[in-house]
Amino acid sequence: MATKTLDRLWRLLLFVSKLCCLTLLLSSYTTPCMCRVGLVAQSNSLEERASKALELAQSGNLESAEDELRKVVALEPDNGEFLQELGTVLAMEKKLEESTSFFERALRIEPGALVARRYLAANLWQLHRFAEARQNLQILLKAKPGDPQTLLLLGMVSENTADYSTAVKTLSSVPALVRAQPESIAALARSYYHIGDADKARLWLKELLNHPAGTRAVLLGAQIADEMQDYRTAEMLLASLPTDLSDQATVKYQLALVKFHASQFAESEKLVQQLLDAGHQSGEIYRLLGRCREEQHHHQDAVRAFQEAIKLEPTNVTSYLDLGKILLTERRLVPALELTRRTANAFPESSRVFVLKGSVELAAALFTDAVDSFSRALQLDASGADASIGLARAQFGSGMIQQAEGTLERAIANFPNKAPFELELAQLLLKQAETGDEGAGARAEQLLKSAVVHDDTLAEAHYQLGELELVRGQAQRALIHLEKAAKLNPTSAKTHFALSRAFRRLGRNEEAAKQAALYDKLKDQETSRASAAPSTN
Secondary structure (H helix, E strand, O other), X not given: OHHHHHHHHHHHHHHHOOOHHHXXXXXXXXXXXXXXXXXXXXXXXXXXXXXXXXXXXXXXXXXXXXXXXXXXXXXXXXXXXXXXXXXXXXXXXXOHHXXXXXXXXXXXXOOOOHHHHHHHHHHHXXXXXXXXXXXXXXXXXXXXXOOHHHHHXXXXXXXXXXXXXXXXXXXXXXXXXXXXXXXXXXXXHHHHHHOOOHHHHHHHHHHHHHOOOOHHHHHHHHHHHHHOOOHHHHHHHHHOOOOOOOOHHHHHHHHHHHHHHOOOHHHHHHHHHHHHHOOOOOHHHHHHHHHHHHHOOOHHHHHHHHHHHHHHOOOOHHHHHHHHHHHHHOOOHHHHHHHHHHHHHHOOOOHHHHHHHHHHHHHOOOXXXXXXXXXXXXXXXOOOHHHHHHHHHHHHHOOOHHHHHHHHHHHHHHOOOOHHHHHHHHHHHHHHHOOOOHHHHHHHHHHHHHHHHHOOOOHHHHHHHHHHHHHOOOHHHHHHHHHHHHHHOOOOHHHHHHHHHHHHHOOOHHHHHHHHHHXXXXXXXXXXXXXXXXXXX
């Protein structure tokens, strides 16, 4: 019976390959000879019905195949082979959760069924149950070391879980299979970028230039290069596409995105405007236009672009968030409050909406309302770092000092990236130290030092440490932190002011004067922007 079932399963492989993920796994298989059908048809009635179901699947009638196999499984529920067949048909229908349950049942009956285990691993991968997928793949490799399809899927799982070294090792060991699908080439290239080997990443992305998948493959490669901030390679890939493509708008939009990410905002806006002039209007295009204008400080034009995006796509929350953020940036708090309240009513299950609502309320000193909004955001998504920090700030503003400290202490304990919460708690404690609480000041310094150990790119943490050193008269030690802060955030006026004080105390008057001049320039720019901004109503 096992041989007959394997024949039946292999006859399904061509159809299962219609699923993108299973194509990666099963591309090396071929369709078995149809003469097997006659052999199967001579077996008992249940096998005949199973065989009939597979013929239905082979003809594309998956619904009827599923129905017939369910009846077969109901009559013989402990037959691992029938369970595998039903699981396979369900996978073909993309009913992955149910398909997974049948493969698991089949493997409990026959743990050595390698085909079922490979299909199960593929399902688990698609369901983002990566740890379970990896466990099954390791079992497969132990039973069949060096199996190419298993190595391919293990590489894909590893890339999805940021285990880039393993992804490079496994995917590069099966280059023929990797080349078969643009998605696997993209995964290998991304992994090479992450381990610091950009040259090999580019070589793999160039494989997409002449890939049978055509334009889709090149666009995917450009997206990977863009994501990894290799903008030159992204533009090269996009420039390789013929100018007479029917979907030239997609190519131009992708190029506009690359230009935007490369901080070429004027060039990006020009491309977006060309799309709009040609009649390609969508919320996505108007959002990019708004972001280009925002980056160039054309705030009113940006607001109009986001409003157009909302008109075109009134159910897309992203446009509301973009508009709310720019209103908040401009301190137009009355329209921002109105917008975020309406948005919260329209999208009551969006954590991001309540984070924005809380941020606007915080800016408007509506601390109690902000506590409610950030609390709701955390109910919807407990992993929201911005919500935790916002809640602590709102609690502190409401006079709930102990609750604010507790919120940040819990975040430090629970979040893998502790540094932002350590910095936030340190700043809270520094405010308490201003009232004479010496213990708060000592704890704040400990937290700041811990924050820069966990993340040395926090400009504010370095600035605060520099200020503390200045207070105790240690100008040379302060200089180390303040110069680091200025390098990380060169537009911070307060950092340049602190640097001028440190240089002056060290007798380096010329450098002190330069920093003071930078401070004056940055403060003038802040004043100009503030005077140019609309009123808060």
